[in-house]
Amino acid sequence: MQKRNSRNKHLKNYFDVLKENIVVNDTIQNILINKGFLDVSNLAKESFVSTRQLERLFHEYVGITPKKLSNLIQYQFLWRDALCELDFDVISVVHKYGYTDQSHLLREFKRYHSMDIHKARRIAFKDVGNIQDVFVKI
Numbered sequence: 001m002q003k004r005n006s007r008n009k010h011l012k013n014y015f016d017v018l019k020e021n022i023v024v025n026d027t028i029q030n031i032l033i034n035k036g037f038l039d040v041s042n043l044a045k046e047s048f049v050s051t052r053q054l055e056r057l058f059h060e061y062v063g064i065t066p067k068k069l070s071n072l073i074q075y076q077f078l079w080r081d082a083l084c085e086l087d088f089d090v091i092s093v094v095h096k097y098g099y100t101d102q103s104h105l106l107r108e109f110k111r112y113h114s115m116d117i118h119k120a121r122r123i124a125f126k127d128v129g130n131i132q133d134v135f136v137k138i
């Protein structure tokens with residue numbers, strides 16, 4: 001009984017300090033809808049706050065800047081495409097994700113994945129005989 005009360009008290013404290021902000025939530029939703037392609041100034045304009053205020057809110061509620069979150073989301077969509085598209089080609093993806101050149105895309109990918117995209121795909125598909133078998137099971 002004492003453990004349960006302690007656990008409930010801990011959960012209550014956790015949810016009491018859990019913060020939420022409408023501007024931050026709307027901005028995160030906007031970043032996800034646009035797959036991380038909007039720059040911070042446009043995000044701020046759409047949220048009717050200054051760029052600096054948006055960065056302060058993100059730092060307080062999320063812990064990272066809107067730009068870092070946008071970069072992470074872009075990386076996630078890129079990685080998803082690298083895994084799901086059978087005829088994945090880095091050069092065609094450069095323009096799709098708004099990178100200036102192939103080296104910029106590869107450098108950004110390596111920052112989050114700690115290896116280049118070709119090696120990451122090889123490791124991901126190492127034990128997969130036929131990619132269609134993977135997607136049929138999912």
